[in-house]
């Protein structure tokens with residue numbers, strides 16, 4: 001894996017400092033698919049910087065990911081929103097995909113709020129629910145797709161970091177308290193809040209049914225194509241991390257209908273009951289994200305106030 005040198009991160013952070021007239025951000029918010037309008041709620045002197053202009057940044061190619069950083073204040077705190085993240089399925093290495101996280105760290109970001117659109121594997125999760133990520137399953141990570149592979153950059157963190165508490169309990173508790181005390185979000189049942197395990201897959205294919213059953217058996221509640229590399233790198237460089245998924249589709253993990261049984265039934269002249277199945281698709285994902293976007297804005301705004 002080609003290594004990104006420390007100087008490249010420093011160069012990007014130095015460039016961004018020249019674009020910022022005021023305070024540098026202490027909180028970073030990564031906007032997931034369909035959730036980039038979180039940045040529309042920024043206040044104060046908002047500064048928008050295109051990824052194209054930042055030395056070393058990649059291009060955002062994912063649908064609905066704008067490809068810009070928006071700096072401003074949210075609930076009175078200096079924040080930066082990443083309107084567009086980099087996914088490995090776009091062809092980026094895990095180091096390239098996580099480049100912005102380390103740049104934000106160099107700018108002074110101490111807490112990273114990461115959002116994503118995810119499929120619900122847990123049968124109790126419905127479209128429109130939100131889940132705080134309590135832990136993750138990183139099959140690509142344990143198989144070698146880990147941004148920390150290669151010479152360790154000691155300026156960021158230790159060679160062998162523990163990531164057992166990567167999703168900072170303090171921040172999860174803050175988010176839970178916001179939800180439990182926010183009348184409009186909870187009592188009006190705008191969305192249900194869960195806490196679950198996010199299974200990271202490389203994508204871009206949505207998972208097969210057998211893969212979904214495997215992830216379910218391994219303890220996954222959600223499945224998505226992002227977040228884990230960012231969280232690992234953020235934890236390595238000493239950031240607190242809060243990650244949450246918006247459930248945009250329910251995953252169909254039921255076993256495939258047997259074509260041997262279907263063929264035998266047809267040969268015996270029996271009529272078959274067709275089972276209609278719904279499979280994940282990106283239109284459905286973006287529509288579900290759009291439907292929940294204002295609630296997510298409000299939720300994140302209140303959490304940031306209490307961080």
Ligand SMILES: O=P(O)(O)O[C@@H]1C[C@H](O)[C@@H](CO)O1
Nearest residue numbers: 032033116117225226282285
């Ligand atoms: O950036 P996120 O994780 O929100 O995006 C998810 C994963 C894929 O980019 C896309 C698949 O529908 O949504």
